[in-house]
Amino acid sequence: MKILLIIAALNGLLAVALGAFGAHGLEGKISEKNLDTWGKAVDYQMFHTMALFATALLMGKIQSGLMTGAGWAFIIGILLFSGSLYIYAPTGIKTFAMITPLGGVAFLVGWILLGYAIIKFL
Template sequence: MKLFLILGAINGFLAVALGAFGAHGLEDKLSEKALGTWDKAVTYQMFHTMALLVTGLLLAKFQSGGMIWAGWLFFAGIVLFSGSLYTYSTTGIKVFALITPLGGVAFLAGWILLGYSVSKYL
């Protein structure tokens, strides 16, 4: 699905840009713990950007509802997991940290669906 390739490219750009911003723009503004949280958000965003790209490439060859769901779950996970960590690390508002596990569950479900779908087609 071309959309997942586009979302992957956008998220790859954002992960690099946000990683650089965290390293150079926030280093004197956030605590070490908050910077560590920011870095975790960048890392998970980039890993799951790669998952979006792989899903998009697989969908170009195999049309699978499970793979489509996996792609959407990876995208939702990036928004919920990384997005909540970016917000929490810069604001300190704890409610955002409570959203993070929902993104983690989306990531896990996406990997399960991708694995299941690949096992059916490859």
């Protein structure tokens, strides 16, 4: 539980820093479309950082491997989804954009595991 909270806090910090970098450091350097892509990466990182926080906090109430699985699925989703978009937006290398859906699947798995754990144990 503690490691997930620490990772969530670091992800929150990174999301804010990367959002600011996109708004101020990349403006005028990459296309508007790619800035939107960068913004999507920041949004999804922050949304799932909050999901990770909630999951870690709920682990105190729900003692199940489902919760641990949900937390790690959110982390993997952030790395694959947001991480691939952070690389794709400034470089335009399409290989990275092809990784993004795998992160989306990891997010879905995290939400399914979290929802199932809540239904089963609360």
